[in-house]
Amino acid sequence: MADEARFVPLETETPSDEEILRRAREFREAMASRRTVRDFDDRPVSREVVEELLRTAGSAPSGANIQPWTFVPVSDPSVKRMIRGAAEDEEREFYESRAPEQWLEALRPLGTDWRKPFLETAPWLVAVFVQKYGLDEKGERIPHYYATESVGLATGLLIAAVHRAGLVALTHTPSPMGFLNEILDRPDNERPFLLLVVGHPAEGVEVPDIERKPLDEIAVFVPPREE
Numbered sequence: 001m002a003d004e005a006r007f008v009p010l011e012t013e014t015p016s017d018e019e020i021l022r023r024a025r026e027f028r029e030a031m032a033s034r035r036t037v038r039d040f041d042d043r044p045v046s047r048e049v050v051e052e053l054l055r056t057a058g059s060a061p062s063g064a065n066i067q068p069w070t071f072v073p074v075s076d077p078s079v080k081r082m083i084r085g086a087a088e089d090e091e092r093e094f095y096e097s098r099a100p101e102q103w104l105e106a107l108r109p110l111g112t113d114w115r116k117p118f119l120e121t122a123p124w125l126v127a128v129f130v131q132k133y134g135l136d137e138k139g140e141r142i143p144h145y146y147a148t149e150s151v152g153l154a155t156g157l158l159i160a161a162v163h164r165a166g167l168v169a170l171t172h173t174p175s176p177m178g179f180l181n182e183i184l185d186r187p188d189n190e191r192p193f194l195l196l197v198v199g200h201p202a203e204g205v206e207v208p209d210i211e212r213k214p215l216d217e218i219a220v221f222v223p224p225r226e227e
């Protein structure tokens, strides 16, 4: 029966405890140098590279394995120009009137403003959409479970893949992002999740002097309990 659970052996390996610790450290160190960058070089990145990055993103776990994501990579200059225009319209509104003072205060250390030239400079904009529900052949809605969480996981893997490849990314969230459906011709069941700007950093780029929280501020280990 097609919809019964079927299992295949897990492709696995059994590294030693030392090897596991070594790899955990190595990956932690590799990821520690990842930074969000807002100044991009116009050096191209091949479509083949982007395809590999997206395959990694598509390997994320998802609710009921529905894989409720659509990635829309854009490199065409005229489409990038349209996206920049629409994003800057929203961002100008945001910075000049919509954003509460407290929000602007929180953003100050990042040095951002409404101008988004990177939306044209960077070689790729990957619009990430959440499929809120699916559609069967008859156009009936198919429920999706934990769709937003799943797309968040896939995007995290995508960001890690970008870094691992030696590229940089910016998670850009113009708000509202509905213009992405129009410009990129996506259907109503897809909601924009974010726009990932991908490419090479501009020469001599600087990033905000901000810190990551130490482990003891992000993790609370439960002590072993006495019986």
Ligand code: IYR
Pocket: 091, 094, 107, 110, 112, 113, 114, 172, 173, 174, 175
């Ligand atoms: N979307 C705006 C504002 C912004 C909001 C957050 I939360 C950030 O972490 C960074 C920026 C912009 O892209 O400038």
